[in-house]
Each structure stands twice: as structure tokens, then as C-alpha cells.
Amino acid sequence: MPDGGPRRLRDLRLAGLRKTFGDFVAVDDLDLTIPAGSFFALLGPSGCGKTTTLRMVAGLELPTSGQVLLGDEDISTLRPYKRPVNTVFQSYALFPHLTIEDNVAFGLRRRGVKDTKRAVGEMLELVELSGFGRRKPGQLSGGQQQRVAVARALINEPEVLLLDEPLGALDLKLRRQMQLELKSIQDRVGSTFVHVTHDQEEAMTMADTIAVMHSGRVEQLGTPRDLYERPVSRYVANFLGQSNCLDGTVVDRDGADTVVEVHGVRLALPGRHASPGRPQSFGVRPEKAVVLASSATPDAALRNGVPGTVMDVSFTGLSTQYVVRTSWGQELAVFAQNDGADAAAHRGDEVVVAWRPEHAFPLREESPAGASEPAPALATAAP
Amino acid sequence: MIVRTVRAARKHLVLAFGVLVLLYLFLPVFVVVAFSFNDPAGRFNFSWSGFTLDSWRDPCSVPGMCDSVLLSLQIGVIATLVATLLGTLLAFGLVRHSFRGRAGTSLLVFLPMATPEVVMGASLLTLFVNAGVATGFWTIVIAHILFTVSFVVVTVKARLAGFDSRLEEAAMDLYADEWQTFRRITLPLAAPGIFAGALLAFALSFDDFIITNFNSGNTITFPMYVWGAAQRGVPPEVNVIGTGMFLLALLLVGGAEVVRKARTGASTG
Amino acid sequence: MTAVLPREAPPTEPAAEQEAEARAARRRPPWLLLLPGLLWLALFFLVPMLTLASTSLQTGSLQTGYSLTWTWSTYSDAWSTYGDQLVRSFLYAGSATVLALLIGYPLAYAIAFKAGRWRNLMLVLVIAPFFTSFLIRTLAWKIVLADQGWVVGALQWIGLLGENGRLLATPAAVVLGLTYNFLPFMVLPLYASLEKIDPRLLEAATDLYATPARAFWAVTWPLSIPGVVAGTLLTFIPAAGDYVNVQFLGNPGSQMIGNVIQSRFLTVLDYPVAAALSITVMLTVLVLVLSYVRRVGAKELL
Numbered sequence: 044m045p046d047g048g049p050r051r052l053r054d055l056r057l058a059g060l061r062k063t064f065g066d067f068v069a070v071d072d073l074d075l076t077i078p079a080g081s082f083f084a085l086l087g088p089s090g091c092g093k094t095t096t097l098r099m100v101a102g103l104e105l106p107t108s109g110q111v112l113l114g115d116e117d118i119s120t121l122r123p124y125k126r127p128v129n130t131v132f133q134s135y136a137l138f139p140h141l142t143i144e145d146n147v148a149f150g151l152r153r154r155g156v157k158d159t160k161r162a163v164g165e166m167l168e169l170v171e172l173s174g175f176g177r178r179k180p181g182q183l184s185g186g187q188q189q190r191v192a193v194a195r196a197l198i199n200e201p202e203v204l205l206l207d208e209p210l211g212a213l214d215l216k217l218r219r220q221m222q223l224e225l226k227s228i229q230d231r232v233g234s235t236f237v238h239v240t241h242d243q244e245e246a247m248t249m250a251d252t253i254a255v256m257h258s259g260r261v262e263q264l265g266t267p268r269d270l271y272e273r274p275v276s277r278y279v280a281n282f283l284g285q286s287n288c289l290d291g292t293v294v295d296r297d298g299a300d301t302v303v304e305v306h307g308v309r310l311a312l313p314g315r316h317a318s319p320g321r322p323q324s325f326g327v328r329p330e331k332a333v334v335l336a337s338s339a340t341p342d343a344a345l346r347n348g349v350p351g352t353v354m355d356v357s358f359t360g361l362s363t364q365y366v367v368r369t370s371w372g373q374e375l376a377v378f379a380q381n382d383g384a385d386a387a388a389h390r391g392d393e394v395v396v397a398w399r400p401e402h403a404f405p406l407r408e409e410s411p412a413g414a415s416e417p418a419p420a421l422a423t424a425a426p
Numbered sequence: 427m428i429v430r431t432v433r434a435a436r437k438h439l440v441l442a443f444g445v446l447v448l449l450y451l452f453l454p455v456f457v458v459v460a461f462s463f464n465d466p467a468g469r470f471n472f473s474w475s476g477f478t479l480d481s482w483r484d485p486c487s488v489p490g491m492c493d494s495v496l497l498s499l500q501i502g503v504i505a506t507l508v509a510t511l512l513g514t515l516l517a518f519g520l521v522r523h524s525f526r527g528r529a530g531t532s533l534l535v536f537l538p539m540a541t542p543e544v545v546m547g548a549s550l551l552t553l554f555v556n557a558g559v560a561t562g563f564w565t566i567v568i569a570h571i572l573f574t575v576s577f578v579v580v581t582v583k584a585r586l587a588g589f590d591s592r593l594e595e596a597a598m599d600l601y602a603d604e605w606q607t608f609r610r611i612t613l614p615l616a617a618p619g620i621f622a623g624a625l626l627a628f629a630l631s632f633d634d635f636i637i638t639n640f641n642s643g644n645t646i647t648f649p650m651y652v653w654g655a656a657q658r659g660v661p662p663e664v665n666v667i668g669t670g671m672f673l674l675a676l677l678l679v680g681g682a683e684v685v686r687k688a689r690t691g692a693s694t695g
Numbered sequence: 696m697t698a699v700l701p702r703e704a705p706p707t708e709p710a711a712e713q714e715a716e717a718r719a720a721r722r723r724p725p726w727l728l729l730l731p732g733l734l735w736l737a738l739f740f741l742v743p744m745l746t747l748a749s750t751s752l753q754t755g756s757l758q759t760g761y762s763l764t765w766t767w768s769t770y771s772d773a774w775s776t777y778g779d780q781l782v783r784s785f786l787y788a789g790s791a792t793v794l795a796l797l798i799g800y801p802l803a804y805a806i807a808f809k810a811g812r813w814r815n816l817m818l819v820l821v822i823a824p825f826f827t828s829f830l831i832r833t834l835a836w837k838i839v840l841a842d843q844g845w846v847v848g849a850l851q852w853i854g855l856l857g858e859n860g861r862l863l864a865t866p867a868a869v870v871l872g873l874t875y876n877f878l879p880f881m882v883l884p885l886y887a888s889l890e891k892i893d894p895r896l897l898e899a900a901t902d903l904y905a906t907p908a909r910a911f912w913a914v915t916w917p918l919s920i921p922g923v924v925a926g927t928l929l930t931f932i933p934a935a936g937d938y939v940n941v942q943f944l945g946n947p948g949s950q951m952i953g954n955v956i957q958s959r960f961l962t963v964l965d966y967p968v969a970a971a972l973s974i975t976v977m978l979t980v981l982v983l984v985l986s987y988v989r990r991v992g993a994k995e996l997l
Contacts, residue, residue, distance in 0.1 A: 101599055102598075102599075103595050103598075103599070122598070122603070123595070123598040123599050124598050124599070124600075124601045124602055124603050128599075129599055129600065130595075130596070130599045132592055132595075132596055134590070134592055136590065136592040136593050136595070136596035137596075138593060138596070138597075138611060139593075139615070140614050140615060149597070149600050149602070150600035150601050153600060153601040153602045153606060154601050195600070196599075196600075199600070199601070438809075440801055440804055440805045440808075440809055441805045441809040441810070443801045443802070443805065444801060444802045444804075444805030444806065444809070444810075444817070445805075447798055447799070447801070447802040447878075448802070448817065448820050448821065450798075450875075451820070451821065451824045451875075451878065451879075452820070452823075452824055453835075453839060454824065454827075454832045454833075454835035454836055454839065454875070455823075455824045455827055455832070455835075457835040457838050457839055458827055458831055458832065458835045461835075461838065472837060472838050472841060473838075473841070473843065511731070512731050512732040512735055513732065515727075515728045515729070515731055515732055516728065516729060516732035516733070518725075518728050519724070519725045519728030519729040519732075520729075522725070523724070523725045523728075525724040525725070526724070527724055528724075531724075531729065531733065534733070534736055534737075534740075534741075535732070535736065537740065538736070538740055539929075540928065540932055540980065540981075540984055541932070541977065541980070542932055542933055542935055542936025542937075542953075542976055542977070542980060543933060543936055543937075544936035544937075544938070544952075544953045544956050544957070544973065544976065545747070545936060545973045545974075545976055545977045545980075546740075546743075548747060548956055548960055548969060548970065548973040549740075549743035549744050549746065549747035549973065550739065550743045551960060552743060552746040552747045552749075552750040552966070552970060553739070553742060553743040553746045553747075555750075555966070556746045556749075556750070568739055569739075571735065571739075572735065572736070572739045572740060575732060575735065575736065579732070629825075629826070632828075633825075633828050633829050635829060635830055635939060636936075636937075636938070636939070636953075636957075639957065639961070640957075640960060640961065648828070649828060649829070649830050652828060652830040652831060652834070653830060653939075656830070656834060656942070656943060660834060664831060665831065667828075667831075668827045668828050668831040668832075669827070671826055671827055671828065672823070672824075672826045672827045674826075675823070675826030676823060676826065679819055679823075683815075
């Protein structure tokens with residue numbers, strides 16, 4: 044346990060971490076290194092194993108196999124009260140029968156610190172709750188309770204602070220405010236923050252690095268920009284924002300590009316991918332595509348284009364959203380930023396959806412076990 | 427207009443009925459309190475003859491009554507302490523752990539509540555008779571512990587069921603080991619339930635007649651005294667005790683509510 | 696370089712083993728917690744039931760001592776001699792239960808749905824009268840239902856009672872007393888059940904054109920059944936074995952089985968018959984509980 048000496052920060056490493064509940068595999072051989080001092084997010088929908096992973100780091104669950112390491116120290120089987128790790132719980136878990144002061148000072152007192160008044164005062168100031176010390180949790184609003192929970196954990200100067208969807212119960216405006224506050228606190232304090240959430244916008248706002256989890260495994264790891272611009276699978280592409288996904292077959296190599304034919308349309312995908320004859324999927328973000336009239340002269344840069352009919356035009360304030368149906372029945376989405384110009388097309392218009400090849404990203408073929416949508420080649424007879 | 431009045435009447439009809447029922451529940455209590463001030467003409471305190479404070483001034487002037495009250499208190503305290511301990515342990519065991527025999531254990535705990543007092547009292551008597559144990563103070567205590575344990579378990583279980591296990595996890599996350607977590611978090615939060623269970627046990631024990639009747643031998647508890655007095659003539663002093671019990675209990679319930687509000691700082695129940 | 700904490704004894708087991716151990720430990724009953732209470736229950740509840748059963752099959756007397764002779768005829772004798780009282784007990788208890796349901800349900804409903812912020816107060820008021828001694832309260836009814844009292848007077852004036860009609864020392868008084876004494880046992884489970892009902896269900900029903908009466912029967916009543924069952928059992932069972940109400944408010948002709956058991960045990964000292972009757976009551980009650988529970992499900996009661 045930290046004794047208040049020089050702050051030591053070690054990388055948090057999960058090695059082959061696995062957790063099963065009976066037949067159910069919650070966490071499936073997780074390998075992850077979370078750099079010391081970073082703000083790290085575990086992103087995924089409910090049931091993907093992120094909370095279980097967090098609990099194993101906190102010591103509230105024992106791994107079925109694998110290890111949790113701080114630097115070189117194996118803490119996998121240490122009791123929670125022996126780990127330099129603190130948690131901010133989703134439901135805050137404030138002790139209802141203790142005052143705010145006593146709640147915040149709880150960890151310090153258990154470690155034998157006698158005079159907690161100053162530390163508590165500083166901490167309450169950090170979360171902007173000075174003067175609330177004598178009150179009870181039941182008298183505080185959700186946002187205030189959340190800040191007490193953060194204070195209660197941070198005061199112990201843990202090496203790793205775990206946050207289990209702490210902002211879930213707050214309304215939108217408060218949530219945004221808290222996101223920025225937490226980020227600035229992490230800057231100041233310097234501990235490693237591991238934030239578990241299902242809200243992709245939250246993860247992208249706050250974290251330096253994000254791990255997208257799916258069925259107990261890490262699907263992709265990277266910075267918010269990496270994950271958004273270069274998702275490796277349909278799952279990641281659709282979890283972070285929206286994406287058009289096109290499935291085709293490789294027909295040719297064109298210099299540095301691969302040519303993929305999708306229902307008769309030839310489209311260029313930068314880089315070398317599958318060999319000719321093999322299936323290849325790729326994606327394009329709606330905001331990267333534009334809607335052009337069929338008759339317009341194609342722009343040299345917008346080399347990829349798919350013809351279709353406009354099915355819907357929606358004005359959302361920030362953008363105009365088009366839904367274009369292709370000849371093979373797929374609906375593509377295009378978001379045109381609201382720069383003051385009129386709508387480029389109207390319902391029923393024949394248009395071309397075009398994009399620059401470098402904006403497309405290849406998607407790997409989904410394996411049966413991890414697929415969120417079945418890959419076309421593996422479609423089995425529907426019941 | 428008519429619909430509105432009908433609807434209003436209907437809305438308040440149920441509530442009015444409810445209040446009537448409450449009055450009905452309180453009717454005997456009013457009578458008891460009123461007749462504690464009665465100056466009975468004969469031995470039987472059944473018709474009003476005159477107002478007096480004599481019974482209140484010196485309730486123990488009636489031979490044997492205050493002794494019986496004291497005895498009931500003694501039995502109540504001992505039985506409550508033991509039953510609360512046993513019951514709380516059982517409740518923790520049943521709620522916090524899932525083990526194979528849990529349903530069966532729950533059933534066994536529940537059975538005494540489903541058994542008519544006559545049967546329980548009678549069966550205990552046969553036990554004592556067959557074992558050659560003379561009935562008296564301690565057999566009463568044993569009997570009282572028996573039938574109050576179940577109620578303690580149910581009360582504490584109800585309190586524990588609403589318990590947020592995250593609180594104990596949070597405590598351990600904040601460097602409290604198992605014992606400290608229990609002492610500083612679990613116990614204080616379970617305490618109201620335990621206290622309620624103890625209160626219930628005491629009330630049941632103090633007021634018990636039927637089971638006590640079977641197992642008391644020559645020991646006279648307060649209810650036994652009243653039973654005997656019913657034949658001979660119930661003095662108003664008995665009403666004084668009854669009223670006193672009522673007021674004391676009200677005080678305790680009110681006090682418990684005040685304490686609860688102070689602890690959690692909550693404004694509604 | 697990263698400093699490593701000195702390894703402290705005990706050496707850490709592989710996580711898998713420790714986890715499997717923890718899981719096995721959860722399956723084992725927590726003996727330390729359960730044993731004291733269970734022992735007490737076993738010794739002073741289960742064993743006495745056995746001794747009661749055994750006593751019912753014994754013969755002898757206090758002077759000559761009792762011996763287990765497996766005399767089953769004791770049961771048939773007891774039933775034939777005291778069959779009336781047995782039936783009467785269940786009749787009185789049944790009537791009291793029905794009355795308690797009729798009176799108690801609206802009260803529970805009022806507290807659950809109509810009371811608003813008076814809810815807690817009303818609940819306390821339901822229980823409060825029972826802080827006075829059970830016997831004293833029942834004696835108070837003797838005063839209220841007295842021949843010269845205003846209740847009898849009012850009933851005579853309406854015409855429900857004849858000129859010389861009385862309430863005391865009649866079955867009516869006994870049933871009234873039983874109903875009164877066990878009313879909270881009916882109201883509280885009913886309230887607990889009603890309180891859980893989401894008022895939005897009723898709103899949905901009225902939104903779908905249901906009249907208040909229809910909404911009640913279609914939504915509220917079915918959802919309150921567990922409370923009705925619990926309340927009925929908690930009222931009927933003690934009422935069936937009661938003898939205090941008869942003693943104070945009834946007459947020798949309205950004896951219930953409780954009176955018989957009490958006198959056989961404590962006055963006449965005819966243990967085998969008394970025990971046989973007790974077992975009969977117990978078994979009847981058990982059958983009743985089990986059949987009720989089967990219809991509703993045991994979870995609610997436990």
C-alpha cells in the first residue's frame with residue numbers, strides 16, 4: 044500500500060486475463076498494457092466484459108486464469124484492501140450513515156492516517172464541494188455525490204484510479220461538465236485513470252487511449268483518432284460513430300491501390316489487401332462522402348463513386364443527412380456539413396455518392412465467434 | 427359536475443373507510459385508557475362509576491401485579507437478547523450465502539410462525555414433561571426465545587435484502603479488511619433492522635399468554651396475572667399498566683423514527 | 696527503474712485455485728452463523744413436535760406414568776368426543792379471517808394508494824393498539840359489547856338484535872374478538888403486497904377504457920394475491936388455536952379446540968388426548984399452508 048512516499052507509477056498490465064462464470068466467458072484471454080499516468084478507456088456495450096475486467100483489477104473478482112500486474116508485481120490474488128488501486132463506483136456507493144467528511148476520509152483512516160482534516164479539505168476543494176463536509180450523502184444531488192465518490196477515491200493517491208461508468212446517471216449537461224473536470228483532474232494528479240464506459244463520445248472526449256471490447260476481448264486498441272479513422276472491423280466502425288460498409292471482391296491491383304468490385308462498381312482501396320478473387324470489405328464514414336448530381340463532372344480526387352437514388356433528406360442543424368439507395372438495395376448515408384449552402388439533392392434524385400479513396404478503410408472479415416453481423420460468405424439458412 | 431363529485435367521493439371513500447377502521451382498532455385502547463381512571467364499584471371494572479387518579483398514583487398497591495410485570499420484563503430482556511443474537515446470525519447466514527440447504531433452512535425458520543400457539547405451547551410442555559424438567563421461569567424463557575427467533579430473522583432479513591453489497595466492496599476498495607468492513611459498514615447499516623427485530627421480540631415476549639400458559643408452572647407473568655384476574659376481578663391498575671405499555675411503545679417508535687431521520691439525513695421514509 | 700515491493704509471505708496461490716476455493720466455500724453452508732439458531736430450533740421446535748406426537752400415542756396417567764403404546768384409538772376417541780369443537784374452531788377462525796379480509800383490504804388499499812404522506816403514520820396506527828396487552832384489549836371488548844353498552848343498544852335500536860338480545864357470550868362476540876385481534880396480521884401483508892404495485896399499471900388500464908372497478912379486478916386484485924394469501928394464513932392459523940377470546944367473550948357452549956387442549960393439558964391432565972388434538976390442529980394447518988403455497992408459490996412467503 045502506498046505510504047505517502049515518492050509517487051511511484053507503474054504500468055498496469057493484464058496478461059492472459061480470463062474470467063468465466065460457469066459456462067459463460069466474461070473475459071476471454073485479455074492482453075493489455077495501460078501506460079502509467081495515462082487516461083485509458085475501456086469501451087464497449089453492456090455484457091462485453093469491461094466491468095468484470097475492472098473488478099479484477101480492483102480485486103473485487105478473482106481471475107479464473109491470467110494475471111494482473113503493476114510493473115513487475117503480480118497483484119492478481121491480492122485482496123482489494125492491499126492494492127494501491129481505488130474505484131469510483133457506478134452507483135457511487137457512498138456510505139449513507141457517514142458524513143461527506145467521513146466518507147472522503149475513510150480510506151486514509153483505515154491506513155492509519157490520524158489527521159485527515161487538511162487532506163479532506165483540499166480534496167473537497169478540488170471537486171468544488173468545500174463546505175459540504177458535514178452533510179450526508181442522502182442530502183446531495185447526483186452530480187455532487189459523484190464528485191464525492193471521486194474525492195473519496197483520489198484522496199488516497201492511488202497508482203490506478205478505476206472509474207466504472209461514473210457519469211451514467213447524470214443528465215447530459217452535467218455529464219459534459221464532469222467529463223472535462225475529470226480530464227483536468229487527471230492532468231493535475233497524474234495517476235493512471237482507467238475509465239469504463241459504453242458511451243463512445245465520452246471515451247473519445249476523455250481518453251488518451253481507448254480499447255474497444257467485444258465479447259470479452261479487445262477488438263481494437265488505439266487513440267481516439269486511430270479508432271475513428273481506421274477501425275479494423277464493422278463492430279468498431281459502427282460502435283464509434285456511423286459507417287457505410289461495402290462488401291465486394293478484389294479484381295485488380297492498380298499501383299498502390301487494390302481495386303474492389305462491388306456489384307459491378309469498381310472502387311479503389313489504398314494499400315495492398317486480399318489477392319484478386321478474394322472477398323474484401325471496407326468502410327467509408329458518412330461525413331467523408333459527398334452527394335453529386337449524376338450529371339456532374341467527377342472531381343479527380345473523388346475517384347470513388349457509387350450511383351443511387353436519394354431516399355431521404357434530413358436537416359439536423361449541424362448537417363444535412365442523406366440516405367441514398369444503391370442499385371443493389373443497400374442504403375448509404377452521407378452527412379453534408381451545414382456550411383450555409385442549399386441541399387445538394389432532393390428525394391428521388393439520381394445521384395452519385397463519391398469519396399476520396401484515402402478516406403476508405405479496410406474491414407477484416409468477421410470470424411463466426413466475434414461477428415456482430417454475419418459476413419456474407421458465411422450466411423447460413425435462416426430459421 | 428355530478429361525475430366530479432362522485433369521483434371525489436369515491437376517492438375519499440376508501441380513505442374514509444380506512445380511517446374508520448383505524449378508529450375501530452383504537453376503540454379498545456380508548457376504553458382501556460379511560461377505565462384506568464375508573465373507580466370501580468365492585469371487584470369488576472366493567473362499568474363506569476367514577477373518576478379517580480388513585481390507580482395511577484399507586485399502581486403497585488394491588489398484590490402480585492407489579493411482581494408479575496417485573497417478571498415479564500426480566501423474561502423479556504433475556505429472551506430478547508438471546509433471540510436477537512440467534513436470529514441475526516441466522517439472517518446473515520441465509521441472506522449472504524447461497525448454499526444447498528438454504529430453502530430448507532428458511533422453511534424451518536418459518537415454521538414456528540405458521541404454528542398455532544396452542545400447538546407450540548403444548549409441544550414444549552410435552553418435551554419438558556418427558557424430560558422431567560419442571561416448568562417455571564427458565565422454561566418460559568426457552569419458549570419465548572423459540573417463538574421470537576423466527577420474527578427476528580424475518581425482520582433482519584428484510585433489512586439485509588435491501589442492502590447494497592457495493593458498499594462493502596467500496597469499503598474494501600478503501601483499505602478496510604473484512605472485519606473493519608463489517609464493523610464500520612455492515613453492522614451500522616444493519617443495526618436498524620436488528621433493533622427492530624429486538625423490539626418486536628420483546629413486544630411478543632412481554633405480551634405472550636398462550637405459550638407461557640402451558641409452560642409457566644407456578645410462575646406468574648403479567649399476562650398470566652391478567653388471565654387469573656379476569657376470573658377474580660380485574661383492577662384498574664391493570665389498565666394503568668396497559669396504558670403505560672402503550673405510551674412507552676409509542677415513544678420508542680417515535681424515537682426510532684427520529685434517530686433514523688438524523689442518521690441518514692433523509693426527509694422522507 | 697521500477698522498484699518491486701518485497702514479496703511477503705504467504706506466497707500467492709495461482710489465481711485459479713483460489714477462485715475455485717472461494718466458489719466452493721460459497722456453496723458450503725456458513726455453519727458458524729447458522730448453527731446456534733438451527734440447534735435451538737431443532738431442540739425446542741422439532742423435538743417437541745416429536746414428543747407431542749409420541750405423547751399422543753401414549754397411555755397411562757400421572758400417577759402410574761406414561762408409556763408409548765401406539766394407541767391410535769386415542770385419535771378416533773378425541774375426534775369423536777371433540778369433533779364439534781374442532782369444526783367450530785375452523786368455522787370461527789374462517790369467519791374471522793373473511794371478516795378481517797373484508798375490513799382489512801380497504802384499509803390496506805387506503806394506506807397504499809390514498810394515504811400519501813400520512814402513510815407511515817397510518818401504518819404505525821395500525822400496529823399501535825397492539826402495544827397494549829392482548830388480554831387487556833380483549834377484556835376491553837367485554838366492556839364495549841356489554842349488555843348495557845351502547846353497541847348493543849344501537850343494534851337493538853336498528854333491529855338487528857332482539858329485545859333481550861346480547862352480544863357477549865355469543866359466537867358473534869367471539870368472532871368479532873378474533874377478527875379484531877388478528878386484523879394487523881391481515882393488513883400488513885396486504886399492504887406490503889399492494890405497495891409493490893406500480894400505479895402506472897392502473898393508469899394504463901384506465902387509458903385502455905377500464906372503469907375503476909374493472910381496473911381493480913383486472914390489475915390490483917390479482918397482483919395483491921400473494922398478500923391475501925399471506926394475510927389469510929397469518930390470520931387463520933393463530934385464530935384457529937386461540938382460546939382467550941372464547942374465555943372472555945364466549946360461553947361454555949362456544950368452546951374452541953384451543954380451550955379443550957388447554958383444559959386437557961393443564962386442568963384435567965389428560966395428556967394423550969390433548970396431544971392428539973394438538974397434532975390434529977397442526978396437521979390441518981400444515982395441509983392448508985401447503986395447498987395455499989402450492990397455488991401461489993413459496994417464494995412470497997419466505
